[in-house]
Amino acid sequence: MNFESNLPIYIQIMNLIKTKIVSGELKRGDKLPSVRELSKELKVNPNTIQRAYQELEREEFVYTQRGMGTFVTENTDTIQNVKKSMATGLIDQFFSEMKNLGFKNDEIKEMVSHWLAKEE
Amino acid sequence: MNFESNLPIYIQIMNLIKTKIVSGELKRGDKLPSVRELSKELKVNPNTIQRAYQELEREEFVYTQRGMGTFVTENTDTIQNVKKSMATGLIDQFFSEMKNLGFKNDEIKEMVSHWLAKEE
Amino acid sequence: MNFESNLPIYIQIMNLIKTKIVSGELKRGDKLPSVRELSKELKVNPNTIQRAYQELEREEFVYTQRGMGTFVTENTDTIQNVKKSMATGLIDQFFSEMKNLGFKNDEIKEMVSHWLAKEE
Amino acid sequence: MNFESNLPIYIQIMNLIKTKIVSGELKRGDKLPSVRELSKELKVNPNTIQRAYQELEREEFVYTQRGMGTFVTENTDTIQNVKKSMATGLIDQFFSEMKNLGFKNDEIKEMVSHWLAKEE
DNA sequence: GTGGTCTAGACCACA
DNA sequence: GTGGTCTAGACCACC
Known part of the structure; x- marks a missing residue:
């Protein structure tokens, strides 16, 4: 994660994932890394990851199922x-x-x- | 002035003035409204106007003369x-x-x- | 089954079955699909089906007979x-x-x- | 605040404010209590209030100005x-x-x- | 294990 | 003083 940018971290993470979805690296229905997983990988607080995932869900890029994980929207x-x-x-x-x-x-x-x- | 924008108000004011200068509405050497004046007109805290003028001066868009006011840079x-x-x-x-x-x-x-x- | 709903999946399944019973599609005494069967059909964890059936039984919508299966209540x-x-x-x-x-x-x-x- | 409800607290707070707006108790342009203020009053963590305000802003019931506060949308x-x-x-x-x-x-x-x- | 909510407490930019 | 972001750590429902 690039902490030099003055954009909030959760926005940077959103852009990271949006780009992956829109570019096809993440396909419809694919599971995103879990909040805790990505949190460790990027060395960022889980709440921050969650915030990013929440906003992505609001923008309908992903959907979540409790206990299952977060997935790229099925609706291309x-x-x-x-x-x-x-x-x-x-x-x-x-x-x-x-x-x-x-x-x-x-x-x-x-x-x-x-x-x-x-x-x- | 759209105060519902997410941008800081002092930035919005800077853009307002920059646009006026760049578009020619305000010409080189023209006097800007005083902090107090503009403050009243836009219904904004004088500190905020002050901040906008400061930044504009830092960017060499305007210069100030103590006791005289703030002016558009002479340098076209x-x-x-x-x-x-x-x-x-x-x-x-x-x-x-x-x-x-x-x-x-x-x-x-x-x-x-x-x-x-x-x-x- | 719309898994993109916010409702817990087991609740969604309960509603599915309740609706079938109440609307008459499933009549009194009818056998429900087995946990495994429904699990495969809906592509859902068997535990989740189990949970749904349990709650339906608690609400006296269905009853289970060990080794026989789960049935719609006889009580109209x-x-x-x-x-x-x-x-x-x-x-x-x-x-x-x-x-x-x-x-x-x-x-x-x-x-x-x-x-x-x-x-x- | 009614903690007996199983609705998340921030949703309860949203409903509280929505009702006030829609019923006219809070008029357009009115300032909402500050995050910290309402936090004390309801004995709820400031972050929870903020969450409620954020969601209300997303639904265009209110708008916020940094450093100024949160206000009922001007647009009736x-x-x-x-x-x-x-x-x-x-x-x-x-x-x-x-x-x-x-x-x-x-x-x-x-x-x-x-x-x-x-x-x- | 997964995401969802909440608290406590910190720091920042802005007015 | 105001809201915005972030961390740390807890508890819960669900799968």
């Missing part, structure tokens, strides 16, 4: 929907903030292209 | 630089979060194009 | 009583939660009528 | 919407469970009327 649609809605949220926010700074669509487009070109 | 380069750095900051953040969700460059490009098309 | 009164008590339980719960939300009797009545009208 | 529409959607949820659930037990619309209607008559 949910994953796709959440993924999509998070994406449009990010895009909307991005554009609105860019426009707030006084950029026009053309300029934004150009900057995005530039960023992508640099990436390759 | 600074403004342009900051505008650019804020933009690249937004872009970097946007891309890193999109990738965190598991999107590839192509997909992001497509979504951005789609958003721009819809705009017209 | 019991079934009718339980049906009635489950119903009043549901109603009580429903009203208490509606009132908890701040609705008055009249409003609740109106909403129920509305629901029934829509049904036809 | 939200309150009404949440109230309404919770109500239809309860009604749907109620009818589906009654039907599961084998009751017909007429019977349900009769039982509801009976309950209401008894109330007066």
Whole structure:
């Protein structure tokens, strides 16, 4: 776990797992490590792991069964929907903030292209 | 001012002023409202305004003259630089979060194009 | 069986069977599936089925004969009583939660009528 | 606080506050007691109060400002919407469970009327 | 063994 | 003073 980030640890853990789910490393129905297990592995308090799992459940990325464990949601649609809605949220926010700074669509487009070109 | 946002109020105020400067509403050398004035207008604790002005000064957006008030920096380069750095900051953040969700460059490009098309 | 529900699995199984009995799908004296059988069918730990059957027996819904299996109670009164008590339980719960939300009797009545009208 | 209930304490606290909001005892924009304050009053751990406040914020009944406190949402529409959607949820659930037990619309209607008559 | 709740007590950022 | 996060450690219901 990267404690250097100023993000709360439970958010970092959520991102860790979201990425694994969305990228397919964790498939639907897969069992996540138990709270205590992950707690030991990441050297983080069990409550913090639990907090992360709870929030992930709230966002419908996972579901839990008492006494059984926590599992990746069976509903792949949910994953796709959440993924999509998070994406449009990010895009909307991005554009609105860019426009707030006084950029026009053309300029934004150009900057995005530039960023992508640099990436390759 | 949306006080229901999760962002600290002093950050929200900073963004408010930055946007005004970068978009040209506030020009170089213009006097900002006094701490007390803005405090009343936004119904916010003066300490909070003070904090926002301090941070803005640290970022060289504004400078203060004892007894005179706080002014937008005379240095237009600074403004342009900051505008650019804020933009690249937004872009970097946007891309890193999109990738965190598991999107590839192509997909992001497509979504951005789609958003721009819809705009017209 | 919706294992994503928050209810304990053994309760979900109890409700499953209760509903079958009360609705008449399982008649008095009918044999329930064996613990092992149901365990396989629902892909649930046998202990959990056992627990459900135990509780059902405690509530006099079923009785067990060593070596023979578990059977729906012969006593139709019991079934009718339980049906009635489950119903009043549901109603009580429903009203208490509606009132908890701040609705008055009249409003609740109106909403129920509305629901029934829509049904036809 | 009624510790006799088997509901988690933080849920009981949520219901307490929801009722106050929905019934109008707490008006929009009103400040809730601080976490520590309510903690003392109810003789409950501050974390438990915080949990309740967090969930209430997630359900958009309240919003919080760091360092300022927790407030009833300004948006009365939200309150009404949440109230309404919770109500239809309860009604749907109620009818589906009654039907599961084998009751017909007429019977349900009769039982509801009976309950209401008894109330007066 | 699993997750869920609760307490006690600490530290932090913010107003 | 306010809420937000984290740790440590306990107890419970469930599987």
